[in-house]
Amino acid sequence: MNSMTLSYQSQLTARRAVSQNEIKVSELKEAAPIVEIKGLNVRTKDGEILKNINLEIPKNKIVVLLGPSGCGKTTLLKSLNRLTDLHKELKVSGQILIDGQDITKAGQNLANMRQKMGLLSQRPFPLPASIYKNVAYGLKLKGIRSKKLISHSVETNLKRVGLWNEVQDRLKSPANSLSIGQQQRLCLARGLAVKPTIILADEPTSALDPISTKIIENLFKDLKKHYTIILVTHVLRQALRLADHVVFMYYGEIIEQGHPDxxxxxxxxxxxxxxxxxxx
Amino acid sequence: MNKKRKIADILVNIWMRIGLYLLLSIPVFIVIGLFWKAGPLLKSQSLANLLFSSRWSPMKGEFGFLPFIFSSAYVTVLAFLLSAPLCLFAAIYLTQFSKQRLLNFMLPVIDILAGIPSVVYGVWGILVIVPLVSDGIAPFFGTSSSGYSLLAGGTVLAVMCIPYMLNMLIEVFHTIPVGMKEASLSLGATSWEMVKHVILRKGFPGIISAFGLGISKAFGETIAVLMVVGNTLNISLSPLKPGYPLPALIANNYGEMMSIPDYDSALMFAALLLFVVILIINLFFRYFIHKGEKV
Incomplete structure (x- = not known):
């Protein structure tokens, strides 16, 4: 009797899970993919780093790239804004469509394309300038010269990442005088200032203490209303906390993907x- | 065992301190020695007269160092102007844009260039640069020159400084984190904007250091310059005219004409002057390095 009840209950749970999954998958499919990766291969003369990657990333979701160190997560992330171009030894083939545009094709306006994708690295890398200039940097590159507009954007984005109260009276101080957690938030503010559509985050909390990690995670949860976030992590609990979709990678291949649950x-x-x- | 380790610890500590104090005392002893030897001249003539007079007639007891200081400064500035931009852009290209293969090829070439004795550069200057100045550059500007000139000296010096500056600049640019470049590019910077805002800014203290090293090397270089600069007293802004830098004065005359009163002392004063100028150059660049590091 007990075993029958148990098996019935487990079947019921399984059915519920399946139906919930269907809803989750359909939710993801409903949203038009902002990024489509088709047959992406990245190799060096020593071997393949990414093997035939096919992936669709929906809009306004947090997609987590999960996997052990060296499985190609960071390379995949950097392929998306063509930072792989910096490494001459890498050979990239395949298609990466951002909003339907293939960014791997020659003749792309790389600077414009990269501005659509804010990058948050493992360690914060503030530019060798003041806090203010760090946030203003991207805007100036965009050709914005109005001091009023720039100051407004600096304030808005520093407020957005919860840094304004901490730095408002020392905006002219060097950015590297901030703590690591503050620097990471500054880098996020700097990226948001250029109004990207996608945020690429490469283990952004790996160098942070738990409090700063929580701040960044909460920011991501808030930001996904307006941005698509692609997050590289190998912290399983972080993936569970944040992800709408998890892509598990191993030795350059996508092994499994789906809802984190x-x-x-x-x-x-x-x-x-x-x-x-x-x-x- | 514990006692042995303690003794070893004390001995190593003492040895390191002795080594450090010995190193620090070398420049102090050099200055004291030079000052002591230059003493007779400093007693008989005012410092202003020595530094700002252009009259050089040891037989009459006239020791105006201005032409030598002028020539030294002229060839140094010329060498710096010729080599610094070249080194800066070459280092940027090699570290940021070229393939690793080219950098791997260039590094030993730079080391070889740094290892060539200065007399070889001097000979190269006589064989190539001097005729180029006399038969090419001077006629092109409608004038004549023997070729032994400040320009020849500056050019040879520039070539000699290149490996030192280039090597240091490459090292400096290699220390700039890739993440910082990626951050700049991902915000929409072009390659040149990234170089301007990140590489040059972040590398500023190192760039200044490399330039300081190059200038100090140029100011003190002797043999190669002596061979091509003409060694003639002259204060002229024309680079096609000969000059007579301080190191050449010392190298050409030391050990000779010692019968002339105060001549020995004058050469020691020239050496002291060289030392002080190089010290000032280093302090000047150190100030900028310190300022740049704060950013």
Missing amino acids: DILKNPKTKILKKYLIDGN
């Missing part, structure tokens, strides 16, 4: 199962 709680592949067990 599905793939992190019921992984289908042995590799992900092992990763989750080791990770926990």
Whole structure:
């Protein structure tokens, strides 16, 4: 009797999960993909870093790229704004469509294209200038010269990342005088100032203390209303906390992807199962 | 065992301190020695007269160093103007834009250039630069020159400074984090904007250091300049005219004409002058390095 009840309950739970998954998948599919990656390969003379990556990233969601170190998450992220161009040894092939435009094609206006994608790196890299100039930098590159507009944007974006109260009386101080957590928020404010559509975040909390990590995570939750966030992490709990969609990568390939509740709680592949067990 | 470790610790500490004090005392002893040797001249003539008079007649006891100071400064500035932009742009290209293969090829070439004895550069100057000045550049400007000139001296010096400056600049640009460049590019900067706002700004203290090293090297260089500069007393703004830098004065005359009163002392004063100028150059650049590091 008990076993029957249990099996019935588990079936019921499974059905519920399936129907919930269907809803989640359909929700994701409803949103038009802002990024489409088709057959992306990145290789060096020593071997392949990314192998035939096919991925659709929906708008206004947090997509987490998960996987062990060296699996190609950062390379995939940097392929999206062609920062891979800085590394001459990398050979990139395939298509990356951002809003339907293939950014891998020659003749692209790289500067304009990159402004659509704010980058937040593992460690904050404030530019060698004042706090104010860091946020104003992208705006000036955009050709905005009005001091009023720039000052307004600096204030708005510093408020947005919760930094304004901490720095408003020392905007002319060097950016590297801030704490690491503050620097990371400054870098986010700097990226937001150029009004990107996508935020690329490469393990942005790995160098931060738990309080700063929480601030950044809360900011991401808030920002996804207006931005698509692609987050690289290997912290499983962070993926669970933030992700709308998880892409698990291993040795340059996408092994599994889906809603975090599905793939992190019921992984289908042995590799992900092992990763989750080791990770926990 | 503990006692042995303690003794070893004390001995190493003492040895390191002795080494440090020895190193620090070298320039102090040099200054004291030069000052002591230059003493007779400093007693007999005013410092202003020594520095700002252009009369040089040791037989009459006239020791005006202005032509030597002028020539030294002229060839140094010329060498700096010729080499600094070249090194800066070459280092930027090699570290930011070129393929790793080219950099790997260039590094040993730069080391070889740095290792060539200065007399070889002097010979190269006589064989190539001097005829180029006398037969090419001077006629082009409608004038004549023997070729042994401030321009020849500045050019040879520039070539000699390049490996030192270039090497240091490459090192400086390599220390700039890739993340900072990526941050700039991802905000919409073009490659040149990234270089201007990140590489040059972040590398500013290092760039100043490299330039300081180049200028100090140029100001004190002796043999190669002596071979091509003409060694003639002259204060002329024309780079096609010969000159007589301070190191050449010392190298050409030391050990000779010691029968002339105060001549030995005058050469020691020239050496002291060189030392002080190089010290001032270094302090000047250090100030900018310190200022740049605050950004």
